[in-house]
Amino acid sequence: MSKQMPKRSNEPVFWALFGAGGVLAAFVLPALILITGLAGPMGVPSADVLSYQRVSAFAASWPGAFFLFLVISLSLWHAFHRIYHALHELGVHRGLPVVRVLCYGVALAGTLLTAFLLAAG
Amino acid sequence: MAARRPYVRPMAGWWRRNPFYIFYMLRESTAVFVALYALQLLYGLYMLSIGEAAFDTWLASLQHPLYLVFHTVALAAALLHAFTWFNVAPKAMPVLYLGTRRVADRTIVWVQFLFFFVISAAMIGLALGG
Numbered sequence: 202m203s204k205q206m207p208k209r210s211n212e213p214v215f216w217a218l219f220g221a222g223g224v225l226a227a228f229v230l231p232a233l234i235l236i237t238g239l240a241g242p243m244g245v246p247s248a249d250v251l252s253y254q255r256v257s258a259f260a261a262s263w264p265g266a267f268f269l270f271l272v273i274s275l276s277l278w279h280a281f282h283r284i285y286h287a288l289h290e291l292g293v294h295r296g297l298p299v300v301r302v303l304c305y306g307v308a309l310a311g312t313l314l315t316a317f318l319l320a321a322g
Numbered sequence: 323m324a325a326r327r328p329y330v331r332p333m334a335g336w337w338r339r340n341p342f343y344i345f346y347m348l349r350e351s352t353a354v355f356v357a358l359y360a361l362q363l364l365y366g367l368y369m370l371s372i373g374e375a376a377f378d379t380w381l382a383s384l385q386h387p388l389y390l391v392f393h394t395v396a397l398a399a400a401l402l403h404a405f406t407w408f409n410v411a412p413k414a415m416p417v418l419y420l421g422t423r424r425v426a427d428r429t430i431v432w433v434q435f436l437f438f439f440v441i442s443a444a445m446i447g448l449a450l451g452g
Contacts, residue, residue: 220414223403223407224407226356226400226403226404226407227400227403227404227407227408227434227438228404228437228438228441229441229442229445230356230359230400230403230404231397231400231401231404231442232441232442232445232446233445234359234393234396234397234400235397235446236445236446236449236450237363237366238359238362238384238389238390238392238393238394238396238397239390239393239394239397240449240450241381241384242381242382242384242385242389242390243385243390245450246450250449250450251381253370253374253377253378256370256377257370257377260367260370269363269367272360272363273360273363273364273367276356276357276359276360277357277360277361279353279356280353280354280356280357280360281353281357283350283353284353284354284357286350287347287350287351287353290336290337290347290350292333292334307357311360311361311364314364314368315364315367318364318367318368318370318371319367321371
């Protein structure tokens with residue numbers, strides 16, 4: 202490799218995950234938060250909205266598991282990429298390995314844990 | 323070394339001095355709620371994997387007023403994220419052509435809003451109606 206070649210950045214990988222997560226979050230998170238955070242716990246319109254039978258059947262189905270995996274993992278990659286860069290505005294500068302490892306580490310751990318729970322359950 | 327002390331403009335709180343930057347930081351802060359909600363969903367999935375009793379405990383805990391406040395704020399954050407995301411999409415994506423005509427930015431924005439309403443209505447209909 203020539204000495205003039207700049208070190209290739211890995212930013213495009215994280216930016217792609219940020220972008221994919223941003224699109225998915227924009228389209229599905231408002232409705233999903235309304236369902237799982239407000240209507241389900243409050244039992245509106247009925248107590249079965251988030252019943253164990255319904256939710257476990259959804260998570261056990263292929264489309265349901267795929268949906269949950271994409272929503273949880275891509276939301277985490279999206280959010281932690283954004284937090285990582287926004288921390289710079291608050292004086293926590295990027296390039297600090299500990300910040301990078303913490304942000305992307307949580308996203309990676311969440312992705313692996315989601316995949317494990319969906320595959321095992 | 324101590325003799326030279328160049329002036330460095332203090333940067334603390336820079337974004338609070340201009341409404342444009344306050345909105346920018348508000349937009350970026352939606353990520354905090356997206357992350358917390360995703361982790362909360364992951365925790366629910368973990369409780370689901372343990373069994374029915376654990377899952378019901380999780381669902382009952384979400385009835386706590388603090389959780390309802392959290393989800394209301396998260397809903398507002400998700401809506402702000404969606405609104406700002408759809409609006410910057412034409413600036414972030416490659417120029418789109420339909421035949422030889424360039425698709426206008428505002429068309430790209432409203433088509434996304436249309437999809438957003440269709441997807442949201444379908445999800446809410448399936449979850450709450452079925």
